[in-house]
Amino acid sequence: MISRELAMCRAVLENNRLLPLFARFNIQLGFGEKSVEEVCRINEVDPDFFMEIANAYLEEDDIPREDLAHFPLKSMVKYLRATHAYYLEVALPQVELLIAQLLNQPELSKKELNLLSGFFDDYKKEFMQHIFQEENEVLPYILELEKQSLPDRPDPEFLSSLKVYSISKFEQEHDRLEYSLENLSRLIIKYLPPLKNQELCLRVLAELSDLVKDLVDHANMEDKVLIPRVSELEQEVLSGEKD
């Protein structure tokens, strides 16, 4: 468990699953002896929110948290945007680069090349579509919900729309992006011919497995922190209507 008082350097040294978080929170390394809370404050990150995310990453289950801290959803949205940017600008291009090198290997037949390149092109499209949908529908919805929870009386129009769209709809329609990547790893390990450039294959597999792990952690975090916190706020806004 990560607590406020824990030295940030210890938290990271003992849990390297936390590493991807620092870029997303835009937190600079070089922690010295500073505690989790101090590092968060210096980097203008809500410490409660940081701890919810960090602990969600460390526990591999996907049980919704009880007693979630009342962090602002605005910080959640900022974090999700940074995560999306990381996938689109760093993780996916890295895999793409390696796949492009794989497509240059002389052992692969035309059918195998078509299969690989077609697969990755389509996967990339699906991935981007998934993220754009979140950016254009889900995140604006969350920001609006938070805005509506502040005034005494929420906008009636918003309230009636809440009866049609809620975060549970997102939860139902939310595809898991990692399944296809796992199939790609299986394809390389089992069904493609052996390649002379073994080093390249192993790098592709390591990169795929890192991305799969990250996507699983991220999806679990959404189940454990994002969705429960948003549904909680939905209930607050709806019950505010009755008063």
Added chain:
Amino acid sequence: MNRTGIIVAAESYLLRKGVVSILNRMPGVTVVREFEALPALEKFIQTRKRDLLVITYTLFDKSFKSLFNEGDLQDRTIILTHKQEWEGGSGFPTIDSEDGKGLIMNKIQALLDAQTQGPGEDPLFTLSPREKTIVRLVSLGYTNKQIAGELFLSAHTVITHRKNIGHKLGIKSVSGLTVYAIVNNIITIEELSSNPV
């Protein structure tokens, strides 16, 4: 590879994690989800018709005995008791918090063996024979219309099948389904058309 899913429901964190850590040592077993309270479990369990359930006697007593009486949970539930303090009985197999690791593993294994006599796969994620045929034809480059002609189905039925396949596998694109078909031995790379998908 047929892995059996197990759902673990216990209020106590220590107890739950203890059971999960034993289950994780057993080959062919996956803990699909943990629960610490009832309402979420009751909803979840109805969508998971093949998973085993390990549940504490306190949660069991509190809850949904009606659900258990309906029959389908009867053969796949194991009750977790504490220091044998439970008289609920009713024929369910039990494990106790004081049982040793080996005994617990044996009891769960016995229940698993009784279960896997059926077609031990999860229908939620496993394709039906008809769906497999459709995945095969999609991988070979058939359009929905051609599939309908080949299998004597209406185009509408084919579209419904494709939607269900997409939901089950979380894969929608033709190329994604093709790779799925290869790694699940529904088709070989050699059978694919040489034209790009």
